[in-house]
Amino acid sequence: MPRSLFSPSWHSVADLKPRLAAQARIERHVYRGQVWYVVQDQSGGRYHRLTPAACALVRGMDGERTVQALWEEANAAGAGDACTQTEIVDLLVQLHGADLLRADATPDSSALFERYRQKRRATWKQYLLNPMSLKVPLVDPHAFVDRWTPALAWCFGRAGVLLWLAAVLPAAILAGQHWNELTHNLSEQVLSSSNLWVMALVFPAVKLAHELGHAFAVHAWGGSVREMGVMFLVFAPVPYVNASAASAFPSKWRRAAVAAAGMLTELFIAALSLYVWLLAEPGVARAVAYNAMVVAGVSTLIVNGNPLLRYDGYYILCDLIEMPNLAQRGQKYLTYLWDRYVFGAREADAPRESPAEKRWLFCYTPLAWCYRVFVTLSIILFVSGQFFIFGVLIGLWGLATLLLAPLWKAWRHVTHSPGLRRHRAYAVRLTLALAAITLTLAFAVPMPLHTRAEGVVWLPDQAIVRAGGDGFFARWRVEPGSRVGKGEALFEQEDRQLAARIEVARAKADEARARFLAEAFADPVKARVSERQLLQEQAMLDELLEQAALLTGRAESDGVLAAARAQDLPGRHLKKGELIGYVLARQSLVARAVVTQDDIDLVRNRFRGAELRLADSIGRAAPVSLLRPPAGGVDELPTPALGLSGGGVIPTLPGDPNGVKTVERVFLVDMALPGDWPPAAFGERVYVRFDHGPEPLAWQGLRRLRQLFLGRFGV
């Protein structure tokens, strides 16, 4: 839309004789080579950015000249971009909104009251829209900060910088040297219950220092801080100060320094804490130092320092690249791009940004959005792990603010924005079509669904030779390395105790039989008792004999007998089930994949095929089939190679020295190796991709979401 020179509301303001409020100050700023003027309200902490033309106009407001006269003057001055009437009216409205305007007219008192009520409502609305960061102003720290500023002003000069560097640089090096000590079991150290108490004391103190850093920085350069309070950041109380007075500083370095002052203070504290931690003996002092280090070092760098969140880092970035309101401008610019190139609004008014600025805007906004989504999701998962109801509430809030609200706003933009007036019908149709396509793609168009699993080339169970019972290894019946047939005896174990018990049992059985035979004719009533005893003894004997038979190991399949240390075995005591060797046969090798709980349902119920690759020849894939339906879950891996510590993907319990105990239940799925492949090495890693047939993306996503909830919250 072209800028219209005339405003229909002009008559309301034309005769007004406005004047800038007494507490307003104007400062000259340079942003990317362009001059702007910042009008600041000294008492309220609000500020406004004006173009030079607007500023000339505002400077002309002396309470003597009418707005009409000012406008005519501006026109006569013939400045390159004289203000339009509309812009002047907007400017007056803005200045009035910031309480920076005094006019000769009696203000409409009911309108003023209405405005006051509206401001209060806006605060509440903000609380509701963003319950993650509620701000409660508490005190005016001006007097306190002013009292101490002279004593601390040197911190914000060269001496302060040198001191800071002297403290922080060595600390950084030391931290690098003690990295392992510092990070070992970080979560256990920090989140243990005793430590939480220490943390609860240290955290507010450090954050208070952070905020005072901001406040003193503002005062040191002539600004003033009028508001301090508590902000509930994800329900955790954190102090804050309103340092917006810094926005009026003409030097961008000072603006950035104010924004950075909090982080610098924290890093300084972290450095000092590191020295204490290194020097102190274990005890309370050391614990406090450790916590201070974690809070001041880690939280600062991760949260405050991140320019993608609207904390200190964002403001530092804005100041350094000289682009205030980066986030809002980014949104505006992207909207413009969409209107211009997608909806074809050729006449749309391009935001006045330079090419470099456009690049910043183009990249920043989507990145920040994605990061916010990520952070919110993390918060949701973390909080709902602890308090389920809150998690759900935050989840709903996140859904509303991150997804539904932007979508609603976008729709309002399409249907109501004046810039799209000429293209509305097309824009609405296109939007609906895009939405329809997206929904169709998500809900109706089947997309390939695969799951992946890692496995190893493994032997089937019958190829594994195990000790049949407890006992000493006696001798090999067949020399390892030789070919054996199914059922052939491979080795013998001996168990003297068992042999003795067999002897005892046999004797007892004989005795019982003799007694029975004796009484069978003499005393039938007694004989019945002794018969029962005989049967009992016989059963005992049979059982023991069976156990003894197990001591002779037999091959369960044809193949070549292999044992790792065949010559060491004789004379060793073996426990039942202990591995002795294998009966190897080429065809009998299988691929054994480990499937997680999340995927096993798909593998069981939607198995359409599987594709296998060997780690050695990763380029070759071949279809394979299941040998048998997957059985029940186990909590032990066939080999540590599949666990996280062994280079695999399955998390294992850190306490298990063998590295095979899994954290969660896993399922073993056996598949036949393709017959036409060269023999694979036993134990070689394989990659399996299960094909589950096509399914629309939305259903795939929903399944994963459900599993996430099931896994996380057990609902």
Add this chain to the structure above:
Amino acid sequence: MSDARALLSGRGIEVADGAYLERADPPAHIVEEWLRAWAARLSGGTAQRKGRFVRRVNALETQMRAMDEAALRAAMRTQALRLQTGGLREAPVAQAFAVVREASRRVLGLRHHDVQLLGAWALLRGQIAEMATGEGKTLAATLAVCAAAASGAAVHVVTVNDYLAERDARDNAPLYAFFGLTLGVVKQDMPADDRRRQYARDVVYVSNKELTFDYLKDRIALGDVSAARLKLLRLRGGAGAPSPLLRGLHLAIVDEADSVLIDEARTPLIISETLPNDLGEAIYHEAIDIAGHLESNVHFHQGRDREIWLTPAGEAESARLAAGKAGVWTSPLWQRELIGKALSALHLFHRDRHYLLADGKVQIVDESTGRVMPDRTWERGLHQMIEAKEGCEISGERRTLSQITYQRFFGRYLLLGGMTGTAREVAPELKRVYDLPVTKIPTHQPPRRIRLPDRVFATSRERWEAVSARALEIAGEGRAVLVGTRSVEASERLARIFEARGAAHTVLNARQDACEAETVARAGEPGRITVATNMAGRGTDIKLSPEVERAGGLHVILTEFHESARIDRQLFGRSARQGNPGSVEAIVSLEDELFQRFLPPLARAALAARLRGGSAPNAHLFRLLVAFAQARAQARDRRVRLDTLRRDRQWLRALGFVGRHKK
């Protein structure tokens, strides 16, 4: 001296602190308004024909008949006192109505029907009385007017034009005179002093435009003065005290309320003055000259909705052409503004379609009614550009002095009531914006209007043939026919067809309100065919001659559905008034604007394919489609109105610093 106690008593109204008595602008709550609209949609009552109120008034009738004139006047004074002290409660109002009814019977020879009592009672309760056309709304209003005026309140009866204001005042003057109430009529072109005198009277009949303009004039003259300050000024001798035209905004009774409060509320009323041209005439000629050098689609684009905008190439070209010129031409912003206006003047506005040249002046033609609007000018600069293009003398520019929306103005009345034949469709909006509930008043006699089946044609030509044939056929039966057209152009087209057939007919081309109304009033003679725009002569009764009444009354042919069903109902309402016989029918074509713009193309094509000899395939379905199209059109208009209102409010909020009177 005015006394609005009767209107204020017990109603908890917040009064504005200004020069005269009016309601303070209530704070707007979106949710509340929304709820109100829904409440109106869900409720919506019909008054009881023999309800308690009517029984109360009727019970007093014999007693009143027995009184002499002095006693009636005395009774009125007694009730006026009761109203002043107790407010507009049912008992004193019923008493007052009984007195007025009796007085009217004696003075005017017209006794108010029961339903008119109901209508007037609704007015005094701050409602819209929906009374069928021909039920005597004007007479019904006198009940409320007399009661309120007797209690001392300044009563404004608001009509849609000066003619109706004058006529209604004249018709009811004897009744007001009977009670000693003074009567004023305000018309266009009245000097300020006359106006002040008229407004000082007890009852004032005035058109909505005049009333609102006078209010704006008061606001400009009075400025930002508080009630207390004004009193002090007057106490000091009144030399410096400005004297307003109006006495205050006490009670307004709005005739044709839907038309005033809804249809005309789309644009704010603006009062402006003409200033000498500060830019100099040469500028406009130069701009037209430069714009004439620009080429379409190279230097500028033209949009569908009468818009034009410069391309970057156009901006460069105009900058080149303007180089070296002095004054405002040096500013690129002014360049764009001037060239843009000049392009609009050259390419968007055409002589004899959008404006006429009369006496060397550019006069705007209202596109929808075809009327010339001599007082109107286009926005700043454009009018002068068109004058430059036509080589006329360049007039001075108009400067807005003050403006107000109807929504805001009528909302400031202490009590607002309205009457109309057609309010049902806009009831939610009336409730939402003005907090006016709509009460349907039953008809005095059962209506005898017959609606014949609709006839639909594929093309406009077939429709006109059918309309003329049908009109001649009915006129041949000795009945009177009124053909309603949507535009002046259509009425002229139909007139040509009648002329070709050699049929006698009268065409109303919507110029003079007074003459127009008289023609409409004569339209009830046997065999008479009258062609008129839908809006022509509204509020006028068509008196039927006895022969026509015997032959079956007036037949109304609607030739094109209006975007608003209310206008259609108003046209139909011209036949079969007050228990007369009559018939109506619609003969339309699918080429009509309503179908073209508001029916989905698919529905239109399906309908066209199944038309057989002028009858819709399914009468119910067709009516549904018409209702659908009209609902869509109305929804669009409603959005426009609510948008205007919202912007107006935002604006008021933002401009807190300019003082109350400037807004």
